[in-house]
Amino acid sequence: MAIPVAVIAAWAALASKIVDLWNKIKKKKTPTAVLLLLLLPSLASAANTTVNLAWDANTETDLSGYKLYQSPGPAGTKALIQTLGKVTTTAVVGLLDGNWCWVVTATDTLGNESGYSNQVCLQTDTIAPAAPKALRVTSTVVVP
Numbered sequence: 001m002a003i004p005v006a007v008i009a010a011w012a013a014l015a016s017k018i019v020d021l022w023n024k025i026k027k028k029k030t031p032t033a034v035l036l037l038l039l040l041p042s043l044a045s046a047a048n049t050t051v052n053l054a055w056d057a058n059t060e061t062d063l064s065g066y067k068l069y070q071s072p073g074p075a076g077t078k079a080l081i082q083t084l085g086k087v088t089t090t091a092v093v094g095l096l097d098g099n100w101c102w103v104v105t106a107t108d109t110l111g112n113e114s115g116y117s118n119q120v121c122l123q124t125d126t127i128a129p130a131a132p133k134a135l136r137v138t139s140t141v142v143v144p
Contacts, residue, residue: 049095049124055104055117057088062108068092073099074121099123 053068065085069078070092082090092102100123103116 048126049097050091050093051095051100051102051122051124052089052091053102053104053120054089057086058106058114060106060108062110064107064109067105067107067113069103069105069116071101074101074119076101078103078116095124097124097126 055066063086065083066087067080068082068084068090070081071078081092084090092100099121101119101121103119105116106114
């Protein structure tokens with residue numbers, strides 16, 4: 001699965017901040033690229049959620065397509081993530097764990113855009129629970 005560029009950019013920014021903090025602690029320079037390469041395996045496993053979305057087709061004769069917006073939670077700022085043709089399904093790939101919401105709008109051939117559709121939200125969670133601790137034997141039975 002390909003990792004979206006925006007996800008890699010976010011991890012690169014995080015890696016840079018971690019390197020800055022590390023350099024302050026150790027007074028030593030560590031190339032950001034090295035830390036980013038160390039983080040990429042965890043990024044690949046964290047960004048492994050794909051969400052498939054579908055909606056009812058508009059019937060306007062001058063319909064040109066749809067735009068998909070995403071936000072981090074119901075009240076978050078909506079960002080345009082896909083401009084689509086006359087299709088009524090799409091997939092959002094490479095989602096990190098979190099609460100994600102989507103709305104879709106319709107556009108016409110003159111560039112007019114509708115209001116938002118209803119909003120749908122999904123909580124993604126690919127992180128396994130912590131391992132149980134303190135396993136112990138509580139009794140023994142001897143069978144003759």
